[in-house]
Amino acid sequence: MDILISGAGVAGLSLAHWLRRYGVDVTVVERADALRDGGYKVDVRGAAVEVLRRGGVLERVREVETRVRDVHFVDARGRRVATMSADVFGGREGEDVEVVRGDLLRVLRDAADVEYLFGDWVEDLEDGDSGVRVRFGSGAERVFDVVVGADGVHSRVRGLVFGEEERFRHDLGHHVSIFTSSSAHGLDREELLYAEPGRTTNVYRTAGDDGARALFLFRSPEHAGRPAEQLARAFDNAGWKVPELVAEAARAQDLYFDSVSLIRMDRWSSGRVVLVGDAAYAASPASGQGTSLALVGAYVLAGELVEGLEGAFERYETRMRDFVTANQALAEANLKGMVLSSKAKIWFQTRMLRLLPHLPGRDRVIERITEPIRRAATAIDLPQY
Numbered sequence: 001m002d003i004l005i006s007g008a009g010v011a012g013l014s015l016a017h018w019l020r021r022y023g024v025d026v027t028v029v030e031r032a033d034a035l036r037d038g039g040y041k042v043d044v045r046g047a048a049v050e051v052l053r054r055g056g057v058l059e060r061v062r063e064v065e066t067r068v069r070d071v072h073f074v075d076a077r078g079r080r081v082a083t084m085s086a087d088v089f090g091g092r093e094g095e096d097v098e099v100v101r102g103d104l105l106r107v108l109r110d111a112a113d114v115e116y117l118f119g120d121w122v123e124d125l126e127d128g129d130s131g132v133r134v135r136f137g138s139g140a141e142r143v144f145d146v147v148v149g150a151d152g153v154h155s156r157v158r159g160l161v162f163g164e165e166e167r168f169r170h171d172l173g174h175h176v177s178i179f180t181s182s183s184a185h186g187l188d189r190e191e192l193l194y195a196e197p198g199r200t201t202n203v204y205r206t207a208g209d210d211g212a213r214a215l216f217l218f219r220s221p222e223h224a225g226r227p228a229e230q231l232a233r234a235f236d237n238a239g240w241k242v243p244e245l246v247a248e249a250a251r252a253q254d255l256y257f258d259s260v261s262l263i264r265m266d267r268w269s270s271g272r273v274v275l276v277g278d279a280a281y282a283a284s285p286a287s288g289q290g291t292s293l294a295l296v297g298a299y300v301l302a303g304e305l306v307e308g309l310e311g312a313f314e315r316y317e318t319r320m321r322d323f324v325t326a327n328q329a330l331a332e333a334n335l336k337g338m339v340l341s342s343k344a345k346i347w348f349q350t351r352m353l354r355l356l357p358h359l360p361g362r363d364r365v366i367e368r369i370t371e372p373i374r375r376a377a378t379a380i381d382l383p384q385y
């Protein structure tokens with residue numbers, strides 16, 4: 001089999017890695033000129049940890065863990081009003097790992113010895129009985145047995161084969177923005193979190209960072225204007241060091257800005273074209289499970305493909321569907337806890353966080369909070385291929 005993967009993100013690189021292990025010829029086309037390793041930190045949990053282990057890369061991923069220790073909640077004057085262990089805050093347990101997305105990408109890329117076409121993309125494709133004829137943006141044409149869309153929430157392959165994004169995208173009424181700050185903000189493997197009604201700002205510095213990274217998450221149903229302008233409007237008159245961060249974001253080279261959205265589709269394949277990761281079933285940053293879904297999806301798709309092309313995509317969907325549904329369901333509930341709607345809720349949350357270490361049933365309370373994530377992260381029996 002000769003397979004084209006569109007997109008060198010977590011899903012695309014992980015799929016390339018698995019297919020190479022099975023001896024399949026793989027080409028990865030990535031629109032960016034180099035690996036898009038811009039980074040926020042992401043969690044790998046449950047079944048996805050097992051996928052990394054089976055792929056022989058878990059130890060390498062552990063070497064680049066963020067090793068963030070604590071999350072401090074700050075008030076408008078920057079005073080630390082409550083502190084929580086970063087693992088508890090992130091709902092991680094056991095072997096779960098937190099890693100900067102770019103570091104994970106580099107580990108996967110180093111493990112996947114395949115042909116890369118950077119700075120190019122699938123311009124058009126024609127699916128036929130004997131293969132998929134692909135015309136690239138560069139003008140080149142080639143025929144592949146299978147084309148995989150691993151090109152993210154705004155997947156072009158999905159657009160070409162299944163139709164407009166609006167049919168599948170469910171916006172959760174919020175936007176997220178991230179950039180790398182040149183200042184370390186006095187942090188050493190720590191995270192600061194500042195909440196106001198409808199808007200949350202988060203600054204963290206991982207083990208490998210020179211500066212720090214800032215993340216803005218805010219309620220805003222619509223895209224309106226350029227990212228920097230929208231940020232400035234959304235965080236107008238905010239407290240703490242938010243105005244300074246918003247001003248720096250406007251000058252940042254790596255400003256990331258997008259709506260918080262799910263992708264929901266009835267089918268993830270059509271003919272010889274199939275989708276994986278965010279392109280098929282984005283769960284949004286609010287779920288904290290997008291990376292894990294991409295890793296597990298790539299593992300299952302690769303495994304089913306090498307069992308034989310006939311019926312492979314149906315088997316992939318059958319095995320993945322409930323896992324996807326369970327993880328997408330986390331997003332909306334999590335979002336309510338990440339962006340609080342009133343001052344009273346922020347006050348209450350801060351009080352609870354201060355009390356938590358002193359509560360007699362502390363571990364049980366934490367277990368109850370993290371239980372839905374744990375259940376979703378392990379809601380699949382991984383086949384052995």
Ligand SMILES: Cc1cc2nc3c(=O)[nH]c(=O)nc-3n(C[C@H](O)[C@H](O)[C@H](O)COP(=O)(O)OP(=O)(O)OC[C@H]3O[C@@H](n4cnc5c(N)ncnc54)[C@H](O)[C@@H]3O)c2cc1C
Binds near residue numbers: 006122287289290
């Ligand atoms: C702020 C934020 C925080 C997050 N936190 C977490 C977290 O804590 N835990 C978690 O599990 N997940 C998290 N995620 C989500 C996670 O990063 C993604 O869900 C996951 O990486 C899935 O990746 P993917 O490979 O499907 O898509 P992407 O990572 O989006 O990769 C798609 C790739 O395709 C390329 N591409 C796009 N269009 C084309 C084209 N036309 N042709 C060729 N290439 C193209 C892109 O350049 C990119 O390299 C977070 C996301 C954000 C934004």
